[in-house]
Amino acid sequence: MWKAYDELAWTEAWLEDPRGVEEEVATYRRLLEEHAHRPVREVLHLGCGAGAHDRALKRHFRMTGVDLNDAMLRLARRTNPEVEYHQGDMRSVRLGRQFDAVVIPDSIDYMASREELALALTTAREHLLPGGALLVVAKPRELFHDNNFAYTGERDGIHITVLENNYVRPPGDEQYEATLVYLIRQGGELDVQVDHHRLGLFTQATWEHAFREQELNLHQQDLEGIYEPFMIAEGEYPMRVFIGVVPGGGEAEA
CATH class of the missing domain: 2.20.25.110 (S-adenosyl-L-methionine-dependent methyltransferases)
Structure with missing residues (x-):
């Protein structure tokens, strides 16, 4: 297990950037509400970590979080006692219910192969209601560099x-x-x-294929400025938000 999410998990509180997270979550909220075909009220966060994103997301949605690491979940529960958290692996967890949206804003890189990526997206798809949206923040290989x-x-x-x-x-x-x-x-x-x-790094074509395999209607938007303030020397760290929407849904289901 990685030290960062086990014995060093406590350092998250020292290193977090609350203002940056608020700005990031504002973008995710807008994209979910813009693309989902149903009102977004209940949201599942896969790979929720220590709960920094949930602290902002919970102001707008009823959140449920899943993470693999017990140490991170302890921090998340302390930060967000009103959020329902479960320990589980995004490749295999099944909660037995569906949501208006599923978000993976910070942890999809830990799917280190195409097979693992497919498993994670299958998990997300099975937890989505008709018209629901999956939001994933990724690093297409074409955009990424040392x-x-x-x-x-x-x-x-x-x-x-x-x-x-x-x-x-x-x-x-x-x-x-x-x-x-x-x-x-x-x-x-x-x-x-x-x-x-060791983290997954897939091409744009691989990402698009993975969403097609789940029969999700895909929308995309580039995301910049999240990590650039922390870079040593000048450079860019572009990421891409993929939003996959389940067919069906509609305002009639509100």
């Missing part, structure tokens, strides 16, 4: 710096590597932790 980032935070006498290096593996390998170095200083003592992640 980058370095720095994140910092300080509170309770603890200062944290996280350096992240992204390395795109050679053509033909549908993955990239993210290596994180944590510098945690408390009481003059420095603790250094390293965490290494």
Whole structure:
């Protein structure tokens, strides 16, 4: 299991950017309400992490969250006690109910193969009502390149710096590597932790095919400015929002 989501999960509170998350969620809300063919009230968040997105999303929707990591779910429940959280794997979890929308704004990269991506989208599709919308934030391979980032935070006498290096593996390998170095200083003592992640990186055509396989009507919008403020040296970190809509639905179902 990755350190970032286990013994280092507590650092999320030091590193989060609430204003940035609010702006990000405003975009997602607009896209859901613009493209869904039914009123969006109940939303399932797959890969919800520590609940930062849910803190903003819950002001507009009734949220349910799923995450694989118990440490992250403990933080999410503490942050959002009114949100219903479940421990589960987005590749296989089944909650036995359907929602107006499913969102995966921050964790689809952990689907490290086409097979895993298909499983995650199948999970989302099976939890959607007619006319419901699936929103996924992705990094098409054509837009992605090697980058370095720095994140910092300080509170309770603890200062944290996280350096992240992204390395795109050679053509033909549908993955990239993210290596994180944590510098945690408390009481003059420095603790250094390293965490290494292998993540999926798929072409635009692969993404479009994955949505077609789920029989979802696809809409797209580019998303910029989320990670650029944290980049070391100038550069761009474009992402793309894919919104897949289930046929059917309509205002009559309100």
